[in-house]
Amino acid sequence: MMIGLAVLPPIAVALEEEFFIDLFSRVIIHAIAAVSLNLILGYGGMVSFGHAAYLGVGGYMVGIGTFHAFEDGVEWMGSGWVQFPAAILASALVALLIGAVSLRTRGVYFIMITLAFAQMLFFSGVGLEIYGADDGLNLYSTSDFSGWVDLSNESTLYYVSYAMLLLALYTSHRIIGSRFGWVIRGARSNERRMRAVGFPTYSYRLAAFMIAGGMCGLAGALMANHTEYVSPSMMHWTKSGDLIIMIVLGGMGTLFGPVVGAVAFLFLEEFLSSITEHWQIIFGPMLILVVLFARGGIDSLLTLRRRPDE
């Protein structure tokens, strides 16, 4: 599948279906966000219902930077070299603050508190009159990488996003297998025992929360460049829900599950909404079927077919 994604743009151009580049850029950017959420939700068992907040924070870093670069002539703020690191750092910082409070709770309380924080950010975005309030902010241009990379070119943006997805996957893979990753997975498996063998689980979870937040901020920055538009709706709770659905659909706690989930989700959305405006009526039952009959998500079904002897 990853190879398929790599060769998509030239094929799409050849078939004169450039629309697919646009759709798949969207898919890939969402996949990065889903991979980041999977790190804490799938591997760490932390059901964060406010993950879209970091999409928003990352996106607004780009949006606000570009805004000031054009309105006030502060040129450095339009630079991608500034905007992208800022998006990652700001998101990680917000994750630190949200996590520091939320991670003291468990279960439903954790879900509710992360949701509440994300909604707070959503309404803060709505309150930002100068940056368009709930209408959002149109970007005058994409992030400026001193002429090296032109993100306004669809194929370029696609490949940059694709490279970032590979980076996110590789980073996830390394983290999950590292000592740190073991602590995170151990804490999901049995937190009480983790504490009894001497791990301060809170600090490790908080660090994981920050990493996931930063990674999602990167997705947010890409998303802003893709749509050339940022608005509070990026942070809306339904967006957080979409990310969770992608993970559940694709396969929680597997490396490629979130990518599979993002592809499946956005494709179904695209396809079903072309049939009916109420596409969720069809989508809902499909999700229920996956949850009931393929607990490991679509990824587990694919793996099963690949290795029938298991």
Add this chain to the structure above:
Amino acid sequence: MNEPILQVRQLVKRFGSLTATNHLDLTVVPGEVHAVIGPNGAGKTTLLGQIAGELKPDSGTIHFNGVNITHRPDHHRVHMGLARSFQITNLFTEFTVLENVMLAVQAQDGHSFRFWRPAQHDPSLREPALAILEEVDLRPRADAMAASLSHGEQRQLEIAIALTGQPKLLMLDEPMAGMGPVETQRMIEILQELRHRLTILLIEHDMDAVFSLADRISVVVYGDTIATGTPEDIRANEEVRQAYLGDTFSGPTTGSETPNSPAHGSEKPESGNPGSGNP
């Protein structure tokens, strides 16, 4: 007598109107196997939870090796040499036997903010973990999933995890719970080996095991210690007999395995209870 390794003074823990630990005193000296016995709901597991740092006492103090640890977080206590096992088997079920112990080894091996190098084949985790598995007789099962072990093997793994990091005091919460005679015997042998190296605080209902292992026994009833002494003292103690051991328990040669023993017979249902034994 040696300086005590563990000294609990006037410990109180209340859950609402229930006083689970009631001005309890307990002294454990280095090198001994100290058993804590008492009827169900006497507050044994609650006591252990407070010593381990999982529960906060309402008042009283706990000293470990002369240091006041009453307000130290649980993970600090582990690093000071205070390890515990759980009454209800409490493992990382999605991990293999070896990985379970490797995680415990990792907890002792500095911080784990190491994000990049794979841990799976790290010899500094594997080697010590394999050595500990050897010690509890589980080496051949190293690559089995923890969830697939038999009950007795899971209890052995429980001990293995508690053993990593060379604890000075090992607290065992009913290591023989739910075991058959053969498995119990095996566990007694493992503990007989361990007693040469460390101090053991043992909560156990199997009276044969208690009387064959313990150097001293404390009897806890309604959250307070009513007697502490050698197994002989405890057998002879009239108050203990009335409060706990019952009339069936008489004479130094009799175990508690008689079918109508209140101590053992009433315990069985508890081992199936997923919650902690005490409220």
